Amino acid sequence: xxxxxxxxxxxxxxxxxxxxxxxxxxxxxxxxxxxxxxxxxxxxxxxxxxxxxxxxxxxxxxxxxxxxxxxxxxxxxxxxxxxxxxxxxxxxxxxxxxxxxxxxxxxxxxxxxxxxxxxxxxxxxxxxxxxxxxxxxxxxxxxxxxxxxxxxxxxxxxxxxxxxxxxxxxxxxxxxxxxxxxxxxxxxxxxxxxxxxxxxxxxxxxxxxxxxxxxxxxxxxxxxxxxxxxxxxxxxxxxxxxxxxxxxxxxxxxxxxxxxxxxxxxxxxxxxxxxxxxxxxxxxxxxxxxxxxxxxxxxxxxxxxxxxxxxxxxxxxxxxxxxxxxxxxxxxxxxxxxxxxxxxxxxxxxxxxxxxxxxxxxxxxxxxxxxxxxxxxxxxxxxxxxxxxxxxxxxxxxxxxxxxxx
Numbered sequence: 001x002x003x004x005x006x007x008x009x010x011x012x013x014x015x016x017x018x019x020x021x022x023x024x025x026x027x028x029x030x031x032x033x034x035x036x037x038x039x040x041x042x043x044x045x046x047x048x049x050x051x052x053x054x055x056x057x058x059x060x061x062x063x064x065x066x067x068x069x070x071x072x073x074x075x076x077x078x079x080x081x082x083x084x085x086x087x088x089x090x091x092x093x094x095x096x097x098x099x100x101x102x103x104x105x106x107x108x109x110x111x112x113x114x115x116x117x118x119x120x121x122x123x124x125x126x127x128x129x130x131x132x133x134x135x136x137x138x139x140x141x142x143x144x145x146x147x148x149x150x151x152x153x154x155x156x157x158x159x160x161x162x163x164x165x166x167x168x169x170x171x172x173x174x175x176x177x178x179x180x181x182x183x184x185x186x187x188x189x190x191x192x193x194x195x196x197x198x199x200x201x202x203x204x205x206x207x208x209x210x211x212x213x214x215x216x217x218x219x220x221x222x223x224x225x226x227x228x229x230x231x232x233x234x235x236x237x238x239x240x241x242x243x244x245x246x247x248x249x250x251x252x253x254x255x256x257x258x259x260x261x262x263x264x265x266x267x268x269x270x271x272x273x274x275x276x277x278x279x280x281x282x283x284x285x286x287x288x289x290x291x292x293x294x295x296x297x298x299x300x301x302x303x304x305x306x307x308x309x310x311x312x313x314x315x316x317x318x319x320x321x322x323x324x325x326x327x328x329x330x331x332x333x334x335x336x337x338x339x340x341x342x343x344x345x346x347x348x349x350x351x352x353x354x355x356x357x358x359x360x361x362x363x364x365x366x367x368x369x370x371x372x373x374x375x376x377x378x379x380x381x382x383x384x385x386x387x388x389x390x391x392x393x394x395x396x397x398x399x400x401x402x403x404x405x406x
Contacts, residue, residue: 072398073348073379076329082321087251089318094246098237101226102204105129114218118209124239125207127226136198143191150188153181213243242312247303251318252296260322267301268319279303329370335380346381346388355390
């Protein structure tokens with residue numbers, strides 16, 4: 001076989017130039033396969049790296065979020081310009097009076113018992129006063145004696161005046177007769193006064209109703225010894241009469257509401273024995289002075305009671321709509337922090353907690369009035385942890401509507 005100018009190996013039935021083309025195509029195919037394999041490897045490696053980076057970023061984000069203090073917030077509830085206050089009230093009759101005797105004696109008869117409706121002038125009871133009757137008879141006898149002596153003194157005086165003109169008697173005798181007449185005149189007047197006094201005492205044997213009303217107590221019975229209500233001994237009211245057509249309800253309003261309580265305003269009364277029912281009254285007067293012991297203002301509310309539905313002596317809750325003196329807010333009591341700096345609340349601003357000192361107003365149990373230190377758009381933290389400090393980053397997990405937090 002010749003060494004030089006070697007001819008390409010000829011494949012039987014294929015020209016030599018076709019053999020070269022086949023070899024090139026085979027090499028290109030291998031290059032494509034290798035490139036695709038490399039690209040797949042690069043994609044797989046890149047995808048793995050990207051998923052790992054994304055997972056790490058997500059982990060860092062979740063870790064940061066978990067590290068933040070989770071809080072719930074509430075928006076302060078603005079109070080209305082008119083605030084309803086509920087105060088205890090004592091229901092009393094418009095007029096009430098104990099009925100005493102003005103003379104001593106024994107009860108002969110009574111005519112009305114408890115619960116009876118009486119009119120002014122009705123006879124309630126009769127008292128036997130034998131001592132007064134005897135004293136009156138004696139006084140009348142003394143008066144008659146005094147009148148007889150006065151008549152004799154009058155005759156003597158007239159006679160002496162006539163005799164004096166003819167100088168039949170001395171001036172001294174005439175003056176004595178005149179003095180005797182004047183003395184007997186005074187004795188008659190004294191006797192008449194004594195008779196009138198005893199007649200007045202005798203008239204007190206009959207006990208009359210002083211006004212229209214209802215008998216709420218009867219503290220005596222037939223045969224009881226009656227002591228005059230004017231003496232210094234033990235005295236008992238025979239009857240007790242109340243006028244329930246109009247009721248007076250007395251209420252002690254706290255000092256902070258005293259400026260909002262005005263004469264002429266209406267009030268609603270609720271009583272336990274009338275569930276779901278209200279009775280309207282009118283504020284008619286105030287004491288115009290604060291009680292130094294209780295720091296309250298005594299007010300009176302009159303309520304019409306023509307049918308006697310309300311009973312005197314009842315306990316009532318009085319609902320008054322009092323104008324607020326300033327715009328205030330209401331917060332749940334579980335938003336408060338009691339610190340040495342004073343009463344504070346936590347407010348969320350720009351993702352951080354800010355402790356703010358507030359001024360409390362009225363305590364309504366589950367809510368408290370805040371009169372200073374808050375704004376209407378503040379987000380106040382509910383149940384703030386004791387360790388919370390200003391500037392601490394927090395995460396709001398729940399927003400509560402005003403008044404919903406308990």
